[in-house]
Amino acid sequence: MRRAVCPGSFDPITNGHLDIIGRASKLYDVVHVAVMINQSKKGLFTVDERIEMIREVTADFGNVEVESFHGLLVDFCKQRDIPAIVKGLRAVSDFDYELQMAQMNNGLSGVETLFVPTNPTYSFLSSSLVKEVATWGGDVAHLLPPTVHDALVDRLGQK
DSSP, X not given: OOEEEEEEOOTTOOHHHHHHHHXXXXXXXXXXXXXXXXXXXXXXXXXXXXXXXXXXXXXXGSSEEEEEEOSOHHHHHHHHTOOEEEEEEOSHHHHHHHHHHHHHHHHHHOOEEEEEEOOGGGTXXXXXXXXXXXXXXXXXXXXXOHHHXXXXXXXXXXX
């Protein structure tokens, strides 16, 4: 069985994330979405909320499993016998950082990294940017799945 992981914080998941996960789901039998826990960051959504949103918006793919993980991504891969990491690249600046991570991960465990160029529609898109624009009242509905957009608007309305 061909397996890969798409890691990230997904706070919140965007249409750009979904594009990469969806494309990976066509290449692999099982795609694990690893919601990485970063203790130094305070997320807008809890890890459990992010997992639930991702499960909902990836359900139609049929071969996506979503769970959280704290620690090294290569350990996540080893524990689940996952030989490949799929990462989306938006720009050359992403490549500089991701290449170093890919080389480190391969050196630590032999896990390969597949870089997928992002759809040009989403080349500027990041969760941080979406949250910032939405905080100031900007319309980000076209950048998120509808249920995620609703959750974002609700959450920001509570602040």
